[in-house]
Amino acid sequence: MLIDVSLMFLFTEVFPGKEYVSTAAPFGLTFGPFLFWIYRILEGKSIRKDKLLLHFFPFFLGVVSYIAFLSSPIFRADFASDYYIILYGAMCISWVSYPIFVLTARKETADINLGVFKYTMIVLLILTSFMLPFVWEIYSGGMQEEPLMTGVIVIGAMLSGVSLIYWYMLGRFRNVSAPLPVVIESAPVSNLHLLEDESREEVETKQLPDVTDEYNRKIAEYLMLERYFDPSFKLEQMAQDLNIPKSFISLYFTQVHADGFVKTINSWRIAKACEMLMAEELDMSMEELAFACGFNSRASFYRNFSLEKGCSPMAYREKKLS
Template identity: 30%
Template sequence: MRLAVVLQVPVIPLILFSVSLVAAITFYLAYRSLAKNLFNKVLLWTIFYVFVNSFYAFSVEVFYPAEPWKNKIAPFILMYGPILYFGIVALRDRVLPPWKVFLHAIPFIAFSVLFLALMFGAIKNSEEVHDTVYKQLYRIGPLSFLGYTLYSVFSSRKIFGRFRDKLLMFVFGRVFLLFLATIIMILSFSGQVAHNPNAVYLLRIIVYACMLIFILMIFNYTFNRLLKRSAMTTPYDDNRQEERENVKYERSPLTHVQLLAYQKRLVAIVEDEKLFLDTSLSLSSLANQLKIPNHHLTQVFNMQLKQTFYQFINGCRVNYACQLLEDQKLDMNLEELAEKSGFNAKVSFNRQFKQIKGCTPSEYRDRIRA
């Protein structure tokens, strides 16, 4: 009885319309607020692709309900694996030359040409042709999902220590691709499920609901980045709050030997794993990684390093930015340089750079390349 009620309500069109709406809003926010570095460009194209996919599927559901093949053999699924790959490459500071993008998009392009030929009558439009294309598409799809997911797992082990704010999107993306592969294999090898319209309908609801969750995650990431950039443009330094909380440690139970050991662990983990590139890094998250209490870590900064947490981390970020500026092979604008160095905004980056180095990033670059 409940299933019959669900089938009478246009659940799938509602979900697809929601995905399209959230994707459109997210694209606008991301385009206006995110730095134009490689990862964010990949993110923008991902949002746009999800919008096109969901809006197309919504249009077919609403305007062509008698022609489900237009959704069934649409080749959108073939680009989600490459998109995951492009995101990992972007996080690893690699370049994405056009030939490499084209290479990974070949299956999608081939099936798109075939699909358009069917749509416009260049190829005989029949159920037999639909079934043939469907079988080939849904054999290649799971292989693509599994291959790119495995690549993502084995190639990004050390990346997300620096980019924990992006971790949830990638983890869900992997799970989503594996889930899609499982559903496709069930539909391909289980005749009972494939020929049961209620089961297929429920599986489609689940798939589109996952797509909605995924785009909501991207929206949350984009919105949080926007809030951080706004906060970083205020005229107050980040380290003022911690400076107000500084205390005297003359009666501390920690010995000098213990403080020195903590200091060595701190410097080693921050520099070796480049934790300072994580824009969401905080005193608490760093203390958790070091497995020491927050107040002990604060004591290390004050008594051993003679700096606050933010002064130390910003110093690491500025030194890393100098390394990037000294690399003659790299050519990036200041906004991209700021984000690559762990800063949320160019304004904060310029302010900290000048405070530490005595000149602006542009002046530093001109000086070393003169």
């Protein structure tokens, strides 16, 4: 994308009259193969070199034609329309076929979040709907001028799609490469910030034979952020944020905390509520306290607190303070 943008700027602002150097570039033929390549990476599959070369063959062929187009004024004069029809027609075919493949492919792993890909695929399909009438216009009436505006629209839209995928992949990389945090067995995560003052040798960690080290690392780090104190927090949200199957997260909670996801999260929320109830001056209502601890209603807060502590929140406060 940077090369494409640089070409457009150079040959419209610095070397006017040579816009064809940018508009004839075949870089659009790489968008589909790169989308396919990233999808395979997320599936955890490697791509054979011969298969990768096959997907990028139209681009390599386009590069050869592009060199001939630039080096021969006669070729440009006689075959410019045909060149643009073939080039942009091939881009349209690529931009339609690869999104269809990604959307219809059999998902062999649940660790794929197609959200960001859907946005990019929508961009590709919109560009195709714009390009097809343009190709037809060239084919039917001949090209009156170089398709500069087409290049601007294509590059601008694709830059948006590329940026979306870039930030998505960067987020995954940061999660995977983050340092391994300590996981405490059956301990409320609201107390995990105390680990900084304790010796790691004194903390008993539990290994997860059925959960990969990468998932263990990502889940533990995520829990240390204490996002479960948000009333809208759910297992589905955690799975989506981490790109980890819900089944792995449930297994993690079952093995590490024994009580499972829902009961463990509610237990940590109650632990935070107990800390807040110990304040000398309680300057919030029970409903406000419930939301601050992650419960979405006062009734849910009272029910879970009673199950955990055997009394109401106010009775707990009076008992402890007395």
